[in-house]
Amino acid sequence: MVMRYATIVLSGRYREIPHAGHSPAARLADRHAFCYSEFSATLHALRRSRTLKRALIECREDFLPGYNSAAEAIRRDLVALRDSGVELHFYAPRYSEAALYIASGCNYRYIAPLGTIALTGFGATFVFLRRLLERKGVHAEVFKRGAYKSAADGLRSDSLDPAVRRQYQEYFDVQQREFNRTVCDGMSRSISQINELIEGRVLHDTEAVEQGWVSEVISLEQLQQRWKDSKTRAKQLKIRSRGYGRGKQVAVLAIDGAIVEGRSRRDPLMGTAVGSRSLVQQITTLRENKKCAAVVLRINSPGGSAAASELIRHELLRLGERKPLVASMSTVAASGGYWIACAAPLILAERTTLTGSIGVIGLVMTAAKLFHRLGISFHALKTGPFRDLGTPVRAMTADEKQLVDREIEYTYQRFLTLVAASRKISVEHVHQLGQGRIWDGAEALQQRLVDEIGGLPQAVERAAAIAGVSSAGVRFYPQHKPTLLERLLASRSGNALLSQSSAAFAPGMPAHGYCAPAQLAAAFEALRREPLAILPQALYSTLHSTLLSM
The missing domain is CATH 3.90.226.10 (2-enoyl-CoA Hydratase; Chain A, domain 1)
Known part of the structure; x- marks a missing residue:
């Protein structure tokens, strides 16, 4: 047989x-x-x-x-x-x-x-660009709420603040403990055997x-x-990448990447980006889809634009009025990612999910010295004192700084308020949990920031049960139907073309015809004035490579 x-x-x-x-x-x-x-x-x-x-x-x-x-x-x-x-x-x-x-x-x-x-253990290397920025004639004006909010620290400092260092070290320690516990149980190993490998064997x-x-x-x-x-x-399995199973549909809506306004795209600063306009259209479609019985919001995002996060959350609240909505946190659902998760009455997270980071930053990049060095001058005409607020061609005035700081404070208070309403805890308590502090999933459960520990399968089961569906099919969104050109390029004959064209999309890597000043200007424009709810790892790759190439 x-x-x-x-x-x-x-x-x-x-x-x-x-x-x-x-x-x-x-x-x-x-x-x-x-x-x-x-x-x-x-x-x-x-x-x-x-x-x-x-x-x-x-x-x-x-x-x-x-x-x-x-x-x-x-x-x-x-x-x-x-x-x-x-x-x-x-x-x-x-x-x-x-x-x-x-x-x-x-x-x-x-x-x-x-x-x-x-084995080498868990950790991360944080990049600090302040001195590089100074040498290039670029200055970062940072506005933030939260002692732990570190998304822009790499632009204003040369090292991690003590509070930030402590919170990330605690998170890496949690990952190490979870690794040790699971491997010891699954392979009948001892902690000393694992430590021996981590220490260099x-x-x-x-x-x-x-x-x-x-x-x-x-x-x-x-x-x-x-x-x-x-x-x-x-045996080659025949699977459908768009979903599986039959019956009433549980839609899994993925938010996979940094959050920006407009269409989903490759962002000049944040790389792969989920656009609020694209996602709102998809949410509206799911709300009207009669085959869809419930929605699981699958979040794998470090955050991004606060305004875009609120647009998405607002539309999710409308969807939740018609259908059960459950949030499932993947690897990271922090800052703007957590903002969006608060639209769901039920939130599930992995034990080591990185979440929280309830805080806001504002970042204005100016490059007056750089433009002077390049021999470029500017003269602005305007009818209002704040018409060119956030322009990279000059330093900010005291009034401009005060205006941006007020906007950051307002956004932070909105963040606290919506979390308090969603999690049914006081604004004061949310502030204690917030200030940009990150939490692993197990700690978030203890702090009532999430409801259960579990993954996507458990979230789908919970959504189906709430919807009263005994046997549900799962469909993943957003969906993309390949064009004829894409199918041709995906064939073996298209591999050479793929290797050439895809270079332009590698994060932080300059492609043919790359113009550093133009990309730097795009990065400055992306940061101009708007409050951000984002983690630091999502912020630097393009800016770093751009400055190094100048």
């Missing part, structure tokens, strides 16, 4: 869904990303199959889950698949934290010849087998050939 197995590939940078609404080249470049929506559809197909009782999880070296909460979600879903009766075989050329964490939930683990297990292939970390040293091709010889054949 011929046995069948399916292969699940973990490869590329983590995303919730494939890009929708960007240029064809950006969407084609995104083909190589790991899309959680497609992963979920694959697991659904495996659970429904009567013949597939084995799965090969191939973790490639380019797999970048980002925050540990992405690995947490993937592992939890695989464990559920294992518990349903599917035997899981995990293969990786070498094991880092993410690979080992996910592998700990599988039945068997394999490593490539000369492969290693090397590297386990090579045979050592990893001898000490029980993995089952066998073998190449992927050898493993597949062994199964083939034992009459175990690979």
Whole structure:
């Protein structure tokens, strides 16, 4: 009798869904990303199959889950698949934290010849551009509310403030503890064994087998050939990336990227950006869709424009008047991402989700010295004193600074008020939890900022139950139907064109014909006056590379 197995590939940078609404080249470049929506559809197909009782999880070296909460979600879903009766075989050329964490939930683990297990712990490197800005003749005027609000610190300082350093160190410690607990339980390891690896010991292939970390040293091709010889054949699953299941629909609306006003696009400062206009149109469509019984808001966003976040939240409140709305936090749902989550009566988060960051910043970039050095001069004509507020060609006046500061204070108070109303706690208590402070999902649950610990499958179940739907189909939004040109470019013959065109969309990388002053001007315009609710990692890549190229 011929046995069948399916292969699940973990490869590329983590995303919730494939890009929708960007240029064809950006969407084609995104083909190589790991899309959680497609992963979920694959697991659904495996659970429904009567013949597939084995799965090969191939973790490639380019797999970048980002925050540990992405690995947490993937592992939890695989464990559920294992518990349903599917035997899981995990293969990786070498094991880092993410690979080992996910592998700990599988039945068997394999490593490539000369492969290693090397752990380095959790952390991040923060970039500080103040002195570079000064050398280039650029000044950053920062307005903020919240001692922990650090999104613009890299432009005004040379190091982390003590409070900011403390909160991020606490978050990385939480990730490390969650990793230790899960791996110890899943692989019968001890904390001392994990600490030994973090402190610099590297386990090579045979050592990893001898000490029980993995089952066998073998190449992927050898493993597949062994199964083939034992009459175990690979089966290609047919999945629909737009969703899975039948019956009344639970729509999963993904907010995947920084939040901006207007259309979804590649933003000159924030990279992949979710536009309020694009998302509001999608929300309106779902509200009117009779096949849609409930909506799960899947948030993977560090925040962005406060105004755009409020537009989206306002439309979600209207949707919630007609249909059940549940928020599911992915890797990060902070600042503007949390602002939007407050539209939902029920919020779920992973244990290590980065959330909170209830605070606001304003950032005005000026470059009077740079323009003087370049021999460029300006003369403004205006009928009002604030007509050119935020212009990069001169320093801000005291009155302008006072006006912007009032706007930041107003926006922060709005943020506090809407969180207090959503979470049914006092504004004063929200302020204590806020001030830009980040929380992991487990702490957020204790502080009543979220309602439950769980992932997307649990959020879908809760939404379906509230809607009174016993068997629901899941559909992912926004959706994009490929054009004929995109299908042609996605073929093998289009690979060369893809490699050329996609370079223009790599964050922080200059493409052919790149004009640093023009992109710098676009970045300044993006920051002009508008209050931002955003985390620091989302703010610097383009600005950093632009200044270095000048």
